[in-house]
Amino acid sequence: MGDAVGQYEDTDLVAGDPSPLQRYCVAMQPICDDKLVHVADELLYRESACDTSVSLDADQQMTATARVCHIAFHEIGIDRLAGSRKVFVNAPREWLLKPELLPPVPGRVVIEVLESVAGEPEVLASLRQIRAMGFEVALDDFVLTPETKPLLEVADIVKIDVLQPVDAAAVSYFKLLDLRLLAEKVEDYGTFETLRE
Helix, strand or coil, X not given: CCCEEEEEECCCCCCCCCCCXXXXXXXXXXXXXXXXXXXXXXXXXXCCCCCCCCCCCHHXXXXXXXXXXXXXXXHHCHHHHHCCCEEEEEECHHHHCCHHHCCCCHHHEEEEECCCCCCCHXXXXXXXXXXXXXXXXXXXXXXXXXXXXXXXXXXXXXXXXXXXXXXXXXXHHHHHCCCEEEEECCCCHHHHHHHHC
């Protein structure tokens, strides 16, 4: 299940800038429900149309999120890009602390809290504000630890990376809290069938 991509080049950067953010792509990873209906998309930054992942430091994450959101919501238009489907947007910690930077259509956007974010008081306060603005909150590649557990108080969705060992007790706990679960990196029908049960 590949990403759909569109490539853009930043022409405002200084010539010779070695930044990996000089050329970039907007990718859309489809999200399907338990009937394989395409119900949402994850908006992703990629360095090229051939990339399937990217590794960025904290400053680069902020820039990458800003660029893909600007293109998706202001240049292309989210309706044209995703139809009526919801869009999941990866938000680094710095964005979570500045809700005014979030996309302008809260009812259409799910804010993904990156796995590197801990449940610190200022993050939790900001996430409460984000939810009050009408956004849903998803915890990306979530692993339950004492540092991340407070994030469950402000989450609607927990995304679980199925390529990593799945903690069955944690999954039961998420269900007890009535959180929606979303399996990530489901790449074949056999895995889909197993997880659907």
